[in-house]
Amino acid sequence: MNEGDERDAAVEPPAEPTEGNPSVRRVSDWDAERLADLAAEHGTPLYVQDLDRVRENCERLRDAFPDADVRYAVKAHTGRAVLEAVRESELDAECASAGEVDRALAAGFGGERLHYTAVNPPARDLDYVAGVAEAEPDLTVTVGAVDTLDRLAKRGYDGRVCVRVNPGVGAGHHEKVRTGGAAKFGVPYDRAADAARRAAERFDVVGVHAHAGSGIDPEQLDSHRELVARMGELARELVDPSDANTAPLDLEYVDVGGGFGVPYEEDEPPLDLPAVAEATREAVAPLPSGVDLAIEPGRYVVADAGALLTRVNTVKPTPDERVVGVDAGMTDLLRPAMYDAYHPIRNLGGGRNADGSDASAPDDRSATPVTVAGPICETGDTLCRNRALADPTRGDLLAVGVAGAYGYEMASQYNSRPRPAEVALDDGTAAVVRRRETLGDLTAVEREPNRDRHDRTDRTEAGR
Numbered sequence: 001m002n003e004g005d006e007r008d009a010a011v012e013p014p015a016e017p018t019e020g021n022p023s024v025r026r027v028s029d030w031d032a033e034r035l036a037d038l039a040a041e042h043g044t045p046l047y048v049q050d051l052d053r054v055r056e057n058c059e060r061l062r063d064a065f066p067d068a069d070v071r072y073a074v075k076a077h078t079g080r081a082v083l084e085a086v087r088e089s090e091l092d093a094e095c096a097s098a099g100e101v102d103r104a105l106a107a108g109f110g111g112e113r114l115h116y117t118a119v120n121p122p123a124r125d126l127d128y129v130a131g132v133a134e135a136e137p138d139l140t141v142t143v144g145a146v147d148t149l150d151r152l153a154k155r156g157y158d159g160r161v162c163v164r165v166n167p168g169v170g171a172g173h174h175e176k177v178r179t180g181g182a183a184k185f186g187v188p189y190d191r192a193a194d195a196a197r198r199a200a201e202r203f204d205v206v207g208v209h210a211h212a213g214s215g216i217d218p219e220q221l222d223s224h225r226e227l228v229a230r231m232g233e234l235a236r237e238l239v240d241p242s243d244a245n246t247a248p249l250d251l252e253y254v255d256v257g258g259g260f261g262v263p264y265e266e267d268e269p270p271l272d273l274p275a276v277a278e279a280t281r282e283a284v285a286p287l288p289s290g291v292d293l294a295i296e297p298g299r300y301v302v303a304d305a306g307a308l309l310t311r312v313n314t315v316k317p318t319p320d321e322r323v324v325g326v327d328a329g330m331t332d333l334l335r336p337a338m339y340d341a342y343h344p345i346r347n348l349g350g351g352r353n354a355d356g357s358d359a360s361a362p363d364d365r366s367a368t369p370v371t372v373a374g375p376i377c378e379t380g381d382t383l384c385r386n387r388a389l390a391d392p393t394r395g396d397l398l399a400v401g402v403a404g405a406y407g408y409e410m411a412s413q414y415n416s417r418p419r420p421a422e423v424a425l426d427d428g429t430a431a432v433v434r435r436r437e438t439l440g441d442l443t444a445v446e447r448e449p450n451r452d453r454h455d456r457t458d459r460t461e462a463g464r
């Protein structure tokens with residue numbers, strides 16, 4: 001791209017959103033009253049996931065990639081209701097563990113729509129998946145190391161295999177989510193063709209796969225394009241080998257992974273999905289006949305369909321910053337602490353003034369820089385620092401936007417905090433799909449240590 005092209009691209013208007021299906025839902029687009037009612041009924045912290053928006057996101061992906069296999073990367077949000085919405089929207093499921101395969105099966109995905117990506121798979125996961133494959137022989141295992149192939153063979157597996165390639169190109173919004181260049185993921189590109197051909201001696205090799213990392217955005221489109229081009233080249237070489245003595249493989253697809261970015265910041269433009277799709281198709285071309293493009297979006301499907309509601313319980317002016325204490329922390333939404341991620345925050349109001357009177361509507365308050373901090377004993381436990389919000393007061397409800405991907409999924413019980421509840425919105429109705437954990441849930445897996453030994457010790461001590 002020369003400079004002139006770049007300038008032209010910059011002034012081009014964004015693609016027209018599909019009718020009634022905007023390319024992004026901002027935190028300001030949520031119905032404030034509805035969210036306030038849900039928080040009042042179910043308490044906070046509370047995740048709200050809108051299944052209608054999940055369906056819209058699936059539809060935009062389908063529209064942009066009409067000829068591709070679209071697989072939802074389940075790890076972004078594994079809730080049963082979400083998985084069912086995705087299945088009904090005709091996406092397949094890409095699973096990263098036995099647990100995710102189990103959830104996808106329970107949500108009604110048949111083997112032909114299941115893809116298990118094995119990254120240093122624990123023996124227990126391989127045992128489980130090899131077992132599932134006996135009943136669901138159409139499932140596909142994506143393998144990133146020759147050792148994994150060997151371990152599958154030892155379990156009697158000889159079914160569908162896709163070879164995960166390390167393309168040597170990475171992309172991502174943070175170094176911790178860049179996978180394309182990390183040696184951990186995939187067979188090195190130069191050895192991939194050889195690994196695929198050897199695998200074909202035992203398995204049904206149906207595809208090649210690469211996932212660059214998370215966060216394809218306008219600035220990183222070039223590295224995405226490079227990855228896709230390399231994968232197209234690999235597929236052509238496997239299907240139509242340059243050496244006439246090499247047996248061709250009968251590939252079904254080239255999977256170029258996920259990583260479709262969503263705008264977390266309020267003024268960030270949404271991804272121009274049709275343009276990404278066009279660039280992807282161009283870069284992978286020409287695909288041998290019978291070979292499809294496949295993609296694996298996770299975040300894009302669920303991120304802007306989710307919000308996290310949290311209540312202000314403390315407002316503390318300090319010399320350096322105004323600290324707003326809330327009941328959700330890094331145990332509910334880890335992304336800010338883990339990736340320095342930005343999440344939009346909107347004050348929905350509802351709090352009280354110091355004299356007990358109702359506080360004014362958030363729109364009537366001045367924008368004040370505040371640090372929103374959770375209840376966890378960690379300095380990193382903040383949702384934002386010095387960000388201008390409609391000045392929060394005790395009792396206000398805050399909506400944290402774009403929280404539907406890697407939100408509940410990364411929640412933990414650290415600091416012995418029960419995980420939050422989750423409500424799904426579906427065509428106007430709301431239902432609790434994950435109940436709030438209780439203090440009892442925190443200790444449910446604990447067992448008494450060996451009592452006998454203690455008793456003996458006690459007797460010995462007493463006998464002295």
Ligand SMILES: *Cc1c(COP(=O)(O)O)cnc(C)c1O
Nearest residue numbers: 073211214258259296297298299
């Ligand atoms: C996490 C992951 C994805 C999805 O990434 P997103 O950024 O959520 O789109 C796709 N494929 C693989 C193999 C992954 O590990």
